[in-house]
Every structure is written in structure tokens, then in C-alpha cells.
Amino acid sequence: MNDKRLPKVAVIGAGWSGLAAAAALAGKSELVVFEAGKTAGGRARSLGRAVEGFSFLDNGQHIMLGAYHAMQTLMKTVGVDFDKAFMRLPLQWYMADGLRFQTGILPAPWHIVKAVLFAKGISFGEKIALSRQMRALQLRRNSEPDKTVAQWLSEWRVSRRLQSGFWQPLVLGALNTPLTSASVNTLANVVQDGVCAGKAAGNYWLPKQDLGALLAEPALAWLKRQGVGIRMGERVGRLQTLPGGRVTVNGEAFDAVVTAVAPYHAAALWPKETPSALTSVLDGYAYHAITTVYLCYAEPVKLPAALTGFAEGTAQWLLARGGLGGDEHEVAAVISVSDALSIRDSADWMAQVHADVKRVCPDIGEPLAGRVITEKRATVASTPNRQRPDCAWLHHQNIYPAGDYLHERYPATLEAAVQSGQAAAALLLADWRR
Ligand SMILES: Cc1cc2nc3c(=O)[nH]c(=O)nc-3n(C[C@H](O)[C@H](O)[C@H](O)COP(=O)(O)OP(=O)(O)OC[C@H]3O[C@@H](n4cnc5c(N)ncnc54)[C@H](O)[C@@H]3O)c2cc1C
Known part of the structure; x- marks a missing residue:
């Protein structure tokens, strides 16, 4: 040329x-x-604005x-304009049914060390174990033989509570791949370039x-x-x-x-x-699906955190639009690797996610509108040694x-x-x- x-x-x-x-x-x-x-x-x-009872719908909550x-x-x-486009929030981990921590004002990496040491919902021993596991990922090199995250967790003898309250939601959300087939080296790259790369790198940018x-x-x-x-x-x-x-x-x-x-x-x-x-x-x-369930309520939806997670639930993460400066009646639920669940139709998805919303908003009524979007081949699976x-x-x-x-x-x-x-x-x- x-x-x-x-x-x-x-x-x-x-x-x-x-x-x-x-x-x-x-x-x-x-x-x-x-x-x-x-x-x-x-x-x-985008799938449109002012559609089906929602202020907007996307092909999936990102x-x-x-x-x-x-x-x-x-x-x-x-x-x-970033201020108009995003709500930028410091890293926070909020499982409605388990582990919670919040990064504070300390400089990196102490912001995350302190966050884990002051975490709620796990024992002191688990806090130490989690800090050591994070450190191991931070130091892991891509030249090390790749393996599944499940194998790695088993080598570290990670407790069930840490698996379900931290590693599983993290891996599903970041890699859209189940623990049993997710690459630990890819996870290490995400941890190194994300939370371990400094405070700003680990911040959420929520649309x-x-x-x-x-x-x-x-x-x-x-x-x-x-x-x-x-x-x-x-x-x-x-x-x-x-x-x-x-x-x-x-x-x-x-x-x-x-x-x-x-x-x-x-x-x-x-x-x-x-x-x-x-x-x-x-x-x-191989590919995995991601399902997004949008629900709209008569009442404003007030979630305990901008990203409210469930260790045991259908929704892995809930985001209330009101908390992001949008319509306060609308909520989006993210379900990664949704092909692993045997939920068949939209009505079932909405009922299950509504049950999760009720766990954190017990007084909320039935949703006025709902929309379920499943992208079957949302992303290629992040398996060990995936060939490019x-x-x-x-x-x-x-x-x-x-x-x-x-x-x-x-x-x-x-x-x-x-x-x-x-x-x-x-x-x-x-x-x-x-
Ligand atoms: C539901 C869902 C949730 C997600 N959540 C997140 C998230 O939270 N964070 C994150 O970082 N990533 C997330 N992702 C992943 C992210 O959306 C994708 O990685 C990214 O959008 C891929 O972009 P791409 O340009 O590579 O491919 P695509 O987005 O697939 O773009 C390809 C384009 O090519 C067009 N095209 C295809 N064939 C032709 C043709 N023959 N002629 C002309 N045009 C053609 C298609 O119409 C399409 O517009 C999510 C994905 C999904 C589906």
C-alpha cells in the first residue's frame, strides 16, 4: 500500500x-x-427513548x-461530556445478603487494603485470606500456566462464603464466564489493570x-x-x-x-x-448470554447501593436509575451467564427479579412495566488460553x-x-x- x-x-x-x-x-x-x-x-x-413505559431502554445494562x-x-x-454521561463512584462492594466494603480516602493500594480489613459480612480470617488472594492475582504473570478460576480457588481453599459473595459475582460480571471455565490469567489482568492500578482505575463509571x-x-x-x-x-x-x-x-x-x-x-x-x-x-x-431485566414501579426505587449485588439471587446486580440521576421509578438487573439458569420466559424473569428487588425494598408494589432482553451470544467465553x-x-x-x-x-x-x-x-x- x-x-x-x-x-x-x-x-x-x-x-x-x-x-x-x-x-x-x-x-x-x-x-x-x-x-x-x-x-x-x-x-x-440504545433500543430507544420513552419506550414501553421506560425513560429509555438499552440492549443491556453496561x-x-x-x-x-x-x-x-x-x-x-x-x-x-463525562459529567453529563456518567455517575463516577468510588469502588464499593455491596452484597445485600453478604460481603460489603467501601474504599475511602487513603491512597492506593491502602484504600483497598483498608476496605477489605473493615469489610462487613466475613470473618477476620476471611479478610486476611481475601487480601492474600487479591495480592496473588496482582502479582500473577501471564506467563504462568493458565487454569480455571475454580481450580485456582480450590488451590487457595477459598471458603464458600467468599466464593459466592465475592469471586463468583466478580468473575461473572467481569468475564461473563462461569468459575469452572473462566481463565484465572484473564481475571488477573482485570484485577491488575482495574482495582490494583490505582484509585481512579477502580472507580465505577455508571451511565x-x-x-x-x-x-x-x-x-x-x-x-x-x-x-x-x-x-x-x-x-x-x-x-x-x-x-x-x-x-x-x-x-x-x-x-x-x-x-x-x-x-x-x-x-x-x-x-x-x-x-x-x-x-x-x-x-x-464458546459464548455466554447476558440477560438484562428492566422493571418500572409506581414508587421510587431506593436501593442500598448504586450497584446492589446478591450472592444468592437471580439478579446479580441491581441498578436504580434514580440513584444515577435518572428516572427514580426504574431499575435494571444484570444477569451474566444467564444461559446457566433455567428460566424460560419473560414473565418468569420479571417475577424472579422483582422478588430480588423486594428483598431490599420490602414495601414496593408490583412492577407497572417490565422488559427482558437476552443477548444469547453476549460475549465470547474467557476460557484459559483462549486462542486469538x-x-x-x-x-x-x-x-x-x-x-x-x-x-x-x-x-x-x-x-x-x-x-x-x-x-x-x-x-x-x-x-x-x-
Ligand atoms: C447485554 C450485554 C451487557 C454487556 N455489559 C458490558 C459491561 O457492563 N461492560 C463492558 O465493558 N462490556 C459489556 N458488554 C460487552 C460489550 O457490549 C461488547 O464487548 C462490545 O459492545 C463489543 O463491541 P464490538 O464493536 O467488538 O462488536 P459489536 O458490538 O458486535 O459490533 C459489531 C457491529 O457490526 C455490525 N455488523 C455485523 N456484520 C455486519 C456486516 N456484514 N455488514 C455491516 N455491519 C455488520 C453489527 O450490526 C454491529 O453493529 C456487554 C454486552 C452485552 C451484550
Whole structure:
């Protein structure tokens, strides 16, 4: 791709990885973004405002962290006002039926040491054990043989109470993978770059707005102002490589292409000559579902904490919108790895989550409205030694994959998606200039 003009580039997919790639390529390429859906945002998209009795609905309740640096950079680029977009709160662990701790004013790492030592709901011995387990993860290197978190917990002889009140909700929430198949090295990366990376990194960034307002809409508006072509509702078929290195996207030739789609859509997009060694990595992936249950009540919902968890419940986390500056009658429940539960229909989901809400708000009436959203393949499972596809062959064809499944250190998250989009754009531009 040795040329002095700006490359003509297509970004396929306007999820968070595609938007990140597009923002990094804008002004440095003649750029077109193709998105099959009607709205941008991908799995982290808005489903609408003032709908079905709710102030807004998203494809799923998302929780971000201060450690999401690439996300923050992208948002700053496209002009997101953090104060308007997020409620930023110091790390707090609040299990309605167990372990509770709150980080305070001490500098890192003493803020977390003190929080655990003053924790409620566990014995002194468990506090010491938890501190040692956290320290072991902090010091763990990726070169150590990977294993499941369940194996690691068993080696540490972790008590049932610590498992159900801390490790299980942490692993389900962060990796969307059950303890029996979750990678301990990936968990260690999350702990190291999150809570152990300093006070700010462990802060919760809880969205006050819907996911469209949070990123997709400001990003699309910014990209349009940079002269980027946006083609919503245009699904791209299989890419074709042309002699000379160009790639056709729905019949139009481009110098380079970023495929920013979910792993289960990538193989259908890559050229038919793509080596099977590459696509078979994706074929081997397992996925887990995430269910979000939204309930709306006649009364304001007042939860004991911004993120109220249950060690033993259907809802793993409850978030009241009122506590985030939104509609005080609405509550969202997050259930990671929801495919492991045998709850069949929406009415059952709502009844079970309502029962959890009643545990912390005993006087609340029946919900006036409810909506259950299950994303069956929410994220690829973060299993030990999960393979990432070696994309060298595609790079050689001027095709640059991006997406949450490609990150070497992180589970499939928004930060992984944004970092991979930015990395794909940087590699594309470096190859073009070479
Ligand atoms: C319910 C739920 C809750 C979650 N909670 C959290 C959380 O709390 N914190 C967190 O960090 N992460 C969370 N995640 C994960 C996060 O949403 C994803 O990691 C991230 O959105 C993935 O972004 P992506 O760009 O890699 O892929 P996607 O979001 O899948 O984007 C791919 C885009 O490509 C488009 N596309 C596909 N094929 C084509 C084609 N042929 N032509 C054109 N366009 C195409 C799709 O329509 C889509 O818009 C959650 C996910 C779900 C589903």
C-alpha cells in the first residue's frame, strides 16, 4: 500500500470497535463506515427513548470502570461530556445478603487494603485470606500456566462464603464466564489493570444516559463533521480481494478494510481464500448470554447501593436509575451467564427479579412495566488460553480485523473493543505509510 494519497478505507460495523477505528482513521483516510443495523453501537446500543413505559431502554445494562482509558480518549475526541454521561463512584462492594466494603480516602493500594480489613459480612480470617488472594492475582504473570478460576480457588481453599459473595459475582460480571471455565490469567489482568492500578482505575463509571447518547450518536455526528461517509442499514457481503491489493466492499473498491464485527460474523465477511486455520479459531469459541431485566414501579426505587449485588439471587446486580440521576421509578438487573439458569420466559424473569428487588425494598408494589432482553451470544467465553486468530494473512490482504474478541489481555468488553479498533486503525495507517 505504498502511496502518498490518503487511503480509501471501509470500516465494517459501527459497534464500539468500529466507531473507535473510524475516529482514529478520520482525517487520515477517505473513509466510509458500513453498518448493517439501523442504529450504531452494536451490542452496546440504545433500543430507544420513552419506550414501553421506560425513560429509555438499552440492549443491556453496561457498567464501565475508570480503567477504561481508551474509551475515555475516544469519548473525549468525539466531545462527550463525562459529567453529563456518567455517575463516577468510588469502588464499593455491596452484597445485600453478604460481603460489603467501601474504599475511602487513603491512597492506593491502602484504600483497598483498608476496605477489605473493615469489610462487613466475613470473618477476620476471611479478610486476611481475601487480601492474600487479591495480592496473588496482582502479582500473577501471564506467563504462568493458565487454569480455571475454580481450580485456582480450590488451590487457595477459598471458603464458600467468599466464593459466592465475592469471586463468583466478580468473575461473572467481569468475564461473563462461569468459575469452572473462566481463565484465572484473564481475571488477573482485570484485577491488575482495574482495582490494583490505582484509585481512579477502580472507580465505577455508571451511565446516566442511554448508550446511544453515551457514544454512538456523538461519534456519528463527529465523524460526519470530519467528512466520513456513514452508510447505515447496509450489510456488507463477503469481501473480495483484487489484484494489486485492493478489496471490494459490496462491489466498491477500497485500499483497506477494517472488519469490526462480532466473532460470529467475521468469518462470513473475510475473503473466501481466508486460511481455515484462521476461521477455525473462531469456530472453536464458546459464548455466554447476558440477560438484562428492566422493571418500572409506581414508587421510587431506593436501593442500598448504586450497584446492589446478591450472592444468592437471580439478579446479580441491581441498578436504580434514580440513584444515577435518572428516572427514580426504574431499575435494571444484570444477569451474566444467564444461559446457566433455567428460566424460560419473560414473565418468569420479571417475577424472579422483582422478588430480588423486594428483598431490599420490602414495601414496593408490583412492577407497572417490565422488559427482558437476552443477548444469547453476549460475549465470547474467557476460557484459559483462549486462542486469538493470527490475522497476519488478512493484514497482508489489507484487511484489519477489530472487535472485543481480539484483545490479548482482556475479556470481551467495551474497553477491549475500543482498544482493538484503535490498534487496527494504527496498523492500517502504518502499513499504508510504509
Ligand atoms: C447485554 C450485554 C451487557 C454487556 N455489559 C458490558 C459491561 O457492563 N461492560 C463492558 O465493558 N462490556 C459489556 N458488554 C460487552 C460489550 O457490549 C461488547 O464487548 C462490545 O459492545 C463489543 O463491541 P464490538 O464493536 O467488538 O462488536 P459489536 O458490538 O458486535 O459490533 C459489531 C457491529 O457490526 C455490525 N455488523 C455485523 N456484520 C455486519 C456486516 N456484514 N455488514 C455491516 N455491519 C455488520 C453489527 O450490526 C454491529 O453493529 C456487554 C454486552 C452485552 C451484550
